[in-house]
Amino acid sequence: MKTLINLLLFVSLTAIQAQNTIEGTLLENNTNNPIAFANIYLPQLEKGTTTDESGHFVLQNLPSGNYKIVFSFIGFESHSKTIQIPISKPLEIALNPSAIEMDAVILSTPFHKLQRENVMKVEYEKVSDLKAIGAITLSDGIDNIAGVESITTGLSIGKPVIRGLSSNRVLVYAQGVRLENQQFGAEHGLGLNDAGIESIEVIKGPASLLYGSDALGGVLYLNPEKFAPINESAADVTGNYYSNTLGYSTNAGYKASGDKFKYLFRGSITGHSDYETPNYRVTNTRFKEQDFKAGLGYQSTQFKTEFRYNVNHSKLGIPEEVTDQSTDKNPLLPYQDITNHIFSSKSTMFFDKSSLEINLGYTYNNRKEFEDEHDHDDYEEHEEHEEHEEAALNMKLKTFNYDMKYHLPVYGKFETIFGVQGMNQVNGNYGEEILIPNAVTNDFGVLGTSHIHFESIDVQLGFRYDYRHISIENEFSKNYNSFNGAAGIKADVFKYITTRFNVSTGFRAPNLSELASDGVHHGTNRYEIGNPDLVNEQNIQLDLALEHNSDHFEFFINGFYNYVFDYIYLAPNGQIIDTAPVYNYLQDNARLYGGEIGFHLHPHPLDWLHFESSFETVTGKQDNGDYLPLIPANSLLNTVRVEYENKWLNSGFGFITLRSTFKQGHVSYFETSTPSYNLLSAGIGGTVSVFNNDLILSISGTNLTNKNYINHLSRLKQDGIYNMGRNISVGVTYQL
Missing domain, CATH: 2.60.40.1120 (Carboxypeptidase-like, regulatory domain)
Known part of the structure; x- marks a missing residue:
């Protein structure tokens, strides 16, 4: 006391x-x-x-x-x-x-510096910019970030891939807390809507120093929209239409701030029919989604805090074959019914020359899957009464996590942070099928990191220890631990040239699916058998980046080499159970290497003109010589962009983009190669004043030549189903 x-x-x-x-x-x-x-x-x-x-x-x-x-x-x-x-x-x-765009403050790294000041290279994109160039969903948008792709199941389900690593090897943060929604499965999407998300940051490479297990491959960090400035308020309404799916997405929000208190809320509704290829609509790629976000903040001289809440409910069709041709937006069987709640609290106490951050999060994910044997019409008539009883798979994942960091007083050239992080997670099954067992997972980690600033050199060092305990009901318990570290240096070599070199390690403890699966996974049509003897995946990655930045020209080249010890993978064993092929979880060392190269030319005196080009490549192989599965194909992106202003149009823009994706012939032994293809996109937009308020307009088209193609990371590839054909997106936002 x-x-x-x-x-x-x-x-x-x-x-x-x-x-x-x-x-x-x-x-x-x-x-x-x-x-x-x-x-x-x-x-x-x-x-x-x-x-x-x-x-x-x-x-x-x-x-x-x-x-x-x-x-x-x-x-x-x-x-x-x-x-x-x-x-x-x-x-x-x-x-x-x-003439080059403004530099952004990076929030996914602990010292909150401008990107050019960071020792670690972080990719940054505004969601509004991704939507303006035709992105339909959040997972569709991240494909436009260098080094990032998505494993997709149609339009609605997408998982981020960072330099060839995905699923539990990529950690997703939303509202400042880690997102936990059964992301082990390839057919399990983000469960997030882009409305109310301001920007995306991507750490490419091991980030276990900052985030612990599951950040072995990188981090996708989603920044929520900011509160209104002090003593101001704002409101906006947005509508988008998509020609290919006859789809729509609408959202409206309001926010206001006083001297100390501030609040915001935003709601959105989305609906899409089956997407169309040049030859047919892909049956049951339809989906519907509702999303609501709210925030409340308080700020005084020595203390600030904010509480945010997000609920997302979606019904997602699971495509199997091309049959019914319809523009209905209600999913057929089989489909997923997912509700995701995120509660987050972010507080900071400011002392004389130091501060303490306390971030708390609670995620409640309810994943239901309804299968073909249930009568769909009967379900529609008795939806509220029958839904729980009819769900073949009904999993509930409840996750509490905490993150506390103490920022020490700045000592000379040193900025230093010490912190503790932890998680308690409970997985429960309430359906007739059990994909992964009931289990409890507990994490605890401690970390320390310093940023040392010299006149032309910056150094960052850090260490971390993590412990994870997994207890699987009526089966077994497992303990995992790992020490990790990172060291990096950023140096201004010449006036316009900066180089970054980072060495970092990461780890990932096996997930419940890998340890204890024993049954048919209907989303992938596999009978999966877990392996309780799996050990930690541990990796070490080397990153080298060289950048040239001047008023009218930017050039970058990023190279990486990532060696993963005890890489966990699925392999068929030749058996068949319940008409499904049997896959076992195995381990072998693996390596991934590649990088990105590109330039941005803004010729003087044509301040309105931009030429941008980037190339990205990644190769993944096991030590036994086999190629890793689901490795993105090499791609080249070329864009011509114009910006203009006049008396009636502000922030005007136009662009033409050609994305060239090369043949992927380096495939695992249960994959097939994927041919090359080219996709053409274009768009225009700008802001006009209507009743003294801003009206933001944009129209863009993707796959304008209506090309038949299949992306190597599409899970519909094995059935020969094409990706989306031509789509025209129209967006309107009115700001009050």
């Missing part, structure tokens, strides 16, 4: 420390002209403002300590610096003009 009282007194004393204010002026370098309406943001405090017409800004009610402040505006190079609050005099910052 005495300790609790002392802690409360300490928090009370820090809360009444003097409130601080910073102010300053933002100017254009060389001319000293003020920059109006530029963004000023402190990422650690999640607090910002904009400059007035004279380039002046004020930020109030700030805690004492060392914090990074970021200045950004379109047409200028983003600038960041660390300031010590309280500050003795007004800031005067000069920005350099730049």
